[in-house]
Each structure stands twice: as C-alpha cells, then as structure tokens.
Amino acid sequence: MSPQGKRLSICIATRNRAKLIGEALEQIGSQLTGDTEVVVVDGASTDNTAEIVQAERLRFPQIRYCPQSSNSGIDGDFDKAVELARGEYCWPLSDDDLLVDGAVKRVLGLLETNPEVLIVDVEVCSDDFSKILIERRLPFSGERRYGARDVEKLFVECAQHLTYIGGAVVRRAAWMARQRRPYYGTEFIHFGVIFQAPLTGTVLAVGEPLVRLRYGVASWTSRSFKVWMFTWPALVWSFSHISEAARAKVTPREPWRSLGTLLLLRAKGWYSWKEYQASIRPTLQSGRSSWLPALVALTPGRLLNLLALVYGFLFARSRKGGLYDLRHSRYHVWGRPHE
Incomplete structure (x- = not known):
C-alpha cells in the first residue's frame, strides 16, 4: 500500500461529458473500499460536469475532483490524474464506461501478486449497454504472465486490446518513472508508458472481462479515421526495440493503403x-x-x-x-x- 494509504486509484479524465460521467461514478462508487479512491481530472469543462461530480462526492467521499483551468488533452489529463493519485496502483478509466459487478474487489485480489502492470479483459457493449457486441477482447482466457524478456509476446498478444485505456492497471511508480509527454496527443498515453521499453517487473494478463466498454461514444470518435489509420500505426511502429514482424502483426505501417x-x-x-x-x-x-x-x-x-x-x-x-x-x-x- 502507498504511504498515503491507498492501494488502488481509479483515474478518470473528462471534459464536457456530464451526461455520461454521473452514471459511471455512481456505479464505480458503489464498489469503492477504504483503500481505493477515484481521481477525476476535469479538463476545463464548460457544461455542468462539476455539479454532477460534486453530487457523487457527497455519496462517495473517496471521489476526488480536480478541475483544471485549461484543457491539456485526453493524454495530458490522464497523466495529471495519475500524478495526483494516492494509490500504489492506478487504473485509468474512460468517463463513460462501467465496471462489472465486483470488479474492484477482483482487481485488488489480483494485485496481491504485485505485478508491474495488470491487464484485464473488457466486454464491448452498445452505447446504451443493452447489447454485448464483443464478449471479450483478449485472445485468451485464464491468466498469463510476461517477464522483461517476453516483451514481443506481450506486444503481439495484448497490443490490440490495449488500445483501450481501461484494460491496464499500472503501478504508479512505474508510470511516473517513464517518459509521458512524447505520447501527449496520441490518444494512447498508457500504451506508450507500457511499451516504450521493457518493464522491470511482471505483467499479469487476465482473460476475464472486468470493464463494460460503451462503444461509439469515445471523445475522439469523430476523429476515428485519423486515429486508426495514422496515429495508432505511427505509435506502434515507433517502438524500434520490438521487431518489425511483431509490429506488423498488430497493424500495418500504413493501413489506409x-x-x-x-x-x-x-x-x-x-x-x-x-x-x-x-x-x-x-x-x-x-x-x-x-x-x-x-x-x-x-x-x-x-x-x-x-x-x-x-x-x-x-x-x-x-x-x-x-x-x-x-x-x-x-x-x-x-x-x-x-x-
């Protein structure tokens, strides 16, 4: 547990998403324990996000609201949330997604093995959660462990899944020790943190859905073409320590061709x-x-x-x-x- 007494910080970055974040905080808040917290970084919202979050704080005092005077972008705001977190581990989550019942308890149990990164599976749902579109994103069930020498295997097996930020729980000290600013503007800061160099500790991946992803309402949905055809491939192909064969299994260098x-x-x-x-x-x-x-x-x-x-x-x-x-x-x- 961290010196400040928290084992897990759920880190949320939001901006002008009042209609969505209230539902997320209500559902997450009901699972919080004394050694967990939620850190909400608000990138200068102009809607009633503050009102919604403050109302949830009255119900769940473990929620910390951190409004910013300017918008640093989704990557910068997630980085700020981790920086402000008091937990030993940080779980970045989108402001519109929900947790599976018992997810926080399950994650705390999995963290007992002290991995550097914990990867959890996700079920992809329709925008109103009425339908499950994809039951799981990881290509395996059960548990898999990866050491520092297994970076290519980890990359091939988990990179596609890790396009979603809520799929990774990261030791805060490891996050803070890594380069982050080069990944501002990519939409995938967590991916850069994890794969910029081999991790010193173990990565534990669990093929068990613990998050319910609300599909089609991401803050960058309107930029999907640029993200998937240019930004994402450029990020994947920037990791020169990973073989070209492994990178090609994740995405072509220029998929738009x-x-x-x-x-x-x-x-x-x-x-x-x-x-x-x-x-x-x-x-x-x-x-x-x-x-x-x-x-x-x-x-x-x-x-x-x-x-x-x-x-x-x-x-x-x-x-x-x-x-x-x-x-x-x-x-x-x-x-x-x-x-």
Missing part, C-alpha cells in the same frame, strides 16, 4: 473527401496511388454501406462490432446521409 480498408471505412462513415484532403493527399505522389483513395472518398457512402451490410449479414454475422458501426453509420440505408 488497403483498398478494402478504405471501402469499409467509407461504408462506416469514417472516410470522406474531408479525410482524404486532410490526411491522405499530403502523403501521396502522383499516379494510381493518388487517385484510388480519392475515388473511394467520392464513392456514394450509402451504396457502400448497403453492400457492406449485405456481406456482413451473409458472411460475417459474428462480427457484431463491425455490423454495429455499419448500422450506426450516417450512410445507413434507413438513415439520412450527412453529406
């Missing part, structure tokens, strides 16, 4: 002429490689959405997350296109 990927993202409503002009065109030379992405950006999104849905229902019905994206696209056949 795949015609199939662009067509699917167009069908989902994530790719348009705006994204082409802002992200792809500046990187291209003249020739076929330049006009093909432009052609996809100009292809009717509603047509591609219909074709993708038909294909999905016929051949990929198990991919509930992808079908959910297509049904909630601005180009959904029963919806109204936004452009």
Whole structure:
C-alpha cells in the first residue's frame, strides 16, 4: 500500500461529458473500499460536469475532483490524474464506461501478486449497454504472465486490446518513472508508458472481462479515421526495440493503403473527401496511388454501406462490432446521409 494509504486509484479524465460521467461514478462508487479512491481530472469543462461530480462526492467521499483551468488533452489529463493519485496502483478509466459487478474487489485480489502492470479483459457493449457486441477482447482466457524478456509476446498478444485505456492497471511508480509527454496527443498515453521499453517487473494478463466498454461514444470518435489509420500505426511502429514482424502483426505501417480498408471505412462513415484532403493527399505522389483513395472518398457512402451490410449479414454475422458501426453509420440505408 502507498504511504498515503491507498492501494488502488481509479483515474478518470473528462471534459464536457456530464451526461455520461454521473452514471459511471455512481456505479464505480458503489464498489469503492477504504483503500481505493477515484481521481477525476476535469479538463476545463464548460457544461455542468462539476455539479454532477460534486453530487457523487457527497455519496462517495473517496471521489476526488480536480478541475483544471485549461484543457491539456485526453493524454495530458490522464497523466495529471495519475500524478495526483494516492494509490500504489492506478487504473485509468474512460468517463463513460462501467465496471462489472465486483470488479474492484477482483482487481485488488489480483494485485496481491504485485505485478508491474495488470491487464484485464473488457466486454464491448452498445452505447446504451443493452447489447454485448464483443464478449471479450483478449485472445485468451485464464491468466498469463510476461517477464522483461517476453516483451514481443506481450506486444503481439495484448497490443490490440490495449488500445483501450481501461484494460491496464499500472503501478504508479512505474508510470511516473517513464517518459509521458512524447505520447501527449496520441490518444494512447498508457500504451506508450507500457511499451516504450521493457518493464522491470511482471505483467499479469487476465482473460476475464472486468470493464463494460460503451462503444461509439469515445471523445475522439469523430476523429476515428485519423486515429486508426495514422496515429495508432505511427505509435506502434515507433517502438524500434520490438521487431518489425511483431509490429506488423498488430497493424500495418500504413493501413489506409488497403483498398478494402478504405471501402469499409467509407461504408462506416469514417472516410470522406474531408479525410482524404486532410490526411491522405499530403502523403501521396502522383499516379494510381493518388487517385484510388480519392475515388473511394467520392464513392456514394450509402451504396457502400448497403453492400457492406449485405456481406456482413451473409458472411460475417459474428462480427457484431463491425455490423454495429455499419448500422450506426450516417450512410445507413434507413438513415439520412450527412453529406
């Protein structure tokens, strides 16, 4: 336990999400114990976030509210939350997600083995939690342990899962000892903290869902194309101490060069002429490689959405997350296109 008497700090970064954070704090607060706390860093909200959080603090005194005078971005605010935390371990959580019943107790039990990082599984739900889209994200069940020499195995098996910040509980001392500012603006500061160099301690991964992820309402959802086609691959490929073969198993260096990927993202409503002009065109030379992405950006999104849905229902019905994206696209056949 830390000198300040806390074993676990749940760290939440939020900004203008009053409609979501109240539900999260109410559900998390009911699981708190004397050796746990919640640290909420508010990146200069202009809505009634303060009112909502203060109301929950009256019910759960273990909640600490830390409003900021300016917005440092999601990575900076999570870093600030860990910095302000009093727990030996920090569990960064999104402001819109919920915990499985008994999750805090389970995590405290798993931390008895004193890992440097604890990785927990997540179930992905619809935005109202009425449906489970993905029952688990880790590619295994049970427990796995990784030492300093297992960094590539850890990377291949857990990197995709760790695109979600709530999947990792990190020893605070380890977080604070690492470089963090280079990862501001990536949306994945926790990933940089974990993988920038081999960890000195053990990583314990548990294929047991302890978090319920609310899909499709992340603060950066509107920037999904840039995040998944450019920001995320750039981060993965920045770790030169990890082999190219291992990095390639996680993501291609330039996934947007795949015609199939662009067509699917167009069908989902994530790719348009705006994204082409802002992200792809500046990187291209003249020739076929330049006009093909432009052609996809100009292809009717509603047509591609219909074709993708038909294909999905016929051949990929198990991919509930992808079908959910297509049904909630601005180009959904029963919806109204936004452009």
